[in-house]
Amino acid sequence: MVNPDSAAPLAPSMREREARGGDISIEELSHTFVSRDLRVLDSLSLEIAPGSFVSFIGPSGCGKSTLLDILGGLLRPTAGIVKRNGELVEGPTEDVGMMFQTPALLPWRTAVDNVLLPLEIRGGKELARENRPHAMDLLELTDLDEFATVYPHELSGGMAQRVAICRMLITSPQILLLDEPFGALDELTRDRMDLELQRICANQGATAVLITHAIAEAVLLSDQVYVLGPRPARVMECIDIPFGRPRTLETSTSAEFSDMVRHIRRLLDEGEAQAAKMLE
């Protein structure tokens, strides 16, 4: 619980970074949508180290988003165990922040009031008011301080998604769950947002889990990329991405980078070919 007495920014200093991130462990996780008799996840087992950036990439409809909902405690898996910081996930918790494909900003709230929404829900208007300076800091961090009192319909798609980033960060979550957050943006904006996301994750020292179907994005941002096969999703391969940080768009022009992208591309294609064969 956030201490309502502390008006000081909730963001951690860089020194705390090591201790902050949460670890996630998944054991034999399976999920079936009973009503549709649809098996989307098939005995997934993996560990995500604290403070690391991990991506899941796979064909559409393979169950990536379902996995993220389960990690966030929004959905109970039909089988298997998910632990965060050693504790069983049984519902949404305060140490998790989520981002979705759409910014989902409330149009009747200014940018800064949208950023403060999580705190208002958690501790009422009082807590939100006390943390307004913190919200302004976050908006400044994403170059939006001038737009703090602007309503969402006056923001561009990229700006709106940056406000959504700030809203996710206002509670200083240990774990960031990102469900194709930039999927709806144009490629140029997306590149910029990716770099910004990398910077923020480094700043916050949080563990980040990104769902995407953009291969280059996954390789650019991640420490590990999990390639998932078609439904029901299984891990085809976990690829370690060795590039140092901070990474830039330069990183993505190296031969090693292209090799990795090509490798993942081939894995995804193989997965689809297998699935097609199984249908026959």
Place this chain on the structure above:
Amino acid sequence: MSVDASAKVEEPQTVSSAVPGAHPRLAQRVWARRLSALGWPLAVALGIAVVWQAIVSLELVNPIIFPSPLGVAAEVLFVGGNLATAGYILPEFWTTVQEVLVGFVLAASVGFSLGTLVGVTNIGRRGVMPILVSLNTMPKVAFAPVFIAWFGFGRTPKVLMAMIIAIFPVIVNTASGLLSPSATEIKLFRQLRASRVQLLWKLQLPSALPSIFAGLRTAAVFSVIGAVIGEFIGGGSGMGELIRVGSDMLRMDRVFGLIIWLSLIGLGLYGVVGLIERRIVFWKHIPTQFDGVT
């Protein structure tokens, strides 16, 4: 690579649009648009009036059955004068205004409450909503004799008639508005561990406001219809009664004059609701330079 550059590219558009009307050329364009929004319908109405007057002047129809626009205009002035000088029409007009207002307020408050119950409870959504929708298809006018049998010839049956006709759009729009938040918005609130009350108060109700106001605007017009139908059938007093008597006497010009004043009640109420809407649902009405551009 820094994001500064990106912010600067996006900045100028949004800053100017944040202050609507501050841009002189934008203000000019807004006025031009308003003028043409007024000018076109006026021109068309004028054209119709000219044709109408010609038909009557050439005696293509009997003027007793079909009054001329000039005759109607004279009657509009007559009724207006009568109202202004507290003549015999004023108490009738006032009676109808009261029936409409009470009926509208009842429809708005009862309709909003029922709509909320329907929108937020499972039994309301699954059990009550289908019944309401099928009730809505019934010709509510048919209830007028029932209300008169129950409540006599006073104002009560007319107010009830106004209410029952006006209440359905309020209920249905409130309920559907409360159910309008997207799956992502609901997921966000669940992830933030919002309580049921917080979900209703911070997401569902504000999301429902545009739809609720659309229902209220319809209700404003419908409540006039309800009151006048009540007066037609129940008789006694009110503008409906005057119109009925006028057409019995084949004073068509008078009838048209009365109808025009009657419609001002609905128009006024509609306008007031619209003004309140613009203030409350401000995020749907802020004009921006790039309307339709995202």
